[in-house]
Amino acid sequence: MRMENKMGKVYLTGAGPGAVDLMTVKAVKVVEQADIIIYDRLANPKILEMAKEGCELVYVGKQDGKHSVPQDEINEIIYQAALKHENVVRLKGGDPFVFGRGGEEAIYLFDREIKFEIIPGITSSISVPAYAGIPVTHRGVTTSFRVVTGHESPNKKISQIEWQSFLNDETLIFLMGFHNIGLITRKLMKYGKGKDYPCAVISKGSTPEQEVVVSTLENIVEDSKDMPTPAIIVVGEVVKLREKIKWTY
Secondary structure (H helix, E strand, O other), X not given: OOOOOOOOEEEEEEOEOOOHHHOOHHHHHHHHHOOEEEEOOOOOHHHHHHOOOOOXXXXXXXXXXXXXXXXXXXXXXXXHHHHHOXXXXXXXXXXXXXXXXXXXXXXXXXXXXXXXXXXXXXXXXXXXXXXXXXXXXXXXXXXXXXXXXXXXXXXXXXXXXXXXXXOOOOEEEEEOOHHHHHHHHHHXXXXXXXXXXXXXXXXXXXXXXXXXXXXXXXXXXXXXXXXXXXXXXXXXXXXXXXXXXXXXX
């Protein structure tokens, strides 16, 4: 039987897609009550201004595509924080379980009998296209959408992405894939999508700095080459709907 401990509690918290006002009410509440916030690069820094006086802030994000702190060390930092503080917030961009490695952190805490709670965040995979006027589903256009990692581990000998399985009418959303956009577009064309198939890159989605480029699989690499990160890639006929649904930026 697992023993109840009297250590702190960790809130694995989604910060949402970028805009502070797209955080959940619960996420705001735990940030305001946090004794320590362990945050990554994709969490809007303005969120930290909500923290109470004396709250410790620990940055464990990425720079130039590299972890400033390896994931195994991040896990241990969170664990050690729970030994010292009552309320620990692990603040992650988007949602903790959508390519956020929140599951790994939760398992690490479970194995060490640390209490934790998952606070979902609005994932960028749906909200960022919405802010660009691109619905990921639309009657008569697409019956499904798929969220795909655009950055697999370099240690993998075989890719887990089944490129040949993508349906013709399926909307594809690639997260963390901007640096691999050339590979992504080549793979999609290799496995059957036409060079004129519509796609878009959305940079800094949901923020005032949002930029959107609409193009084709053949031309998107060149057309989006100067866009800043973070950026997501949307591929599908729904991209064309932006002409009428575009409502901001």
